[in-house]
Amino acid sequence: MQHLGIGRQTLHNYTMLGLIEPVARTRGGHRLYNEDVFKRLARIDEMKTRGMKLLEIRDAFQAEDRSSERSVEC
16 A cells, blocks of 8 residues: 555554455455555545545545445335
8 A cells, every 4th residue: 555655554543443444354464455445545535635534534434324325225
């Protein structure tokens, strides 16, 4: 992820906040992410550029997730 300008600690923080989710772990304990994480990281960066705090971003993502879950149930 260094090539994206995102450090290991940032990824860890985003994971701990629930902004991104690993899909698996290697035997060595490294987190593995799917391709969708790149879109999510771009959205996080854009939202931060607009002045949003990470907790606000998390809340926005959670609201989106709840909304999409309701539309799937209908």
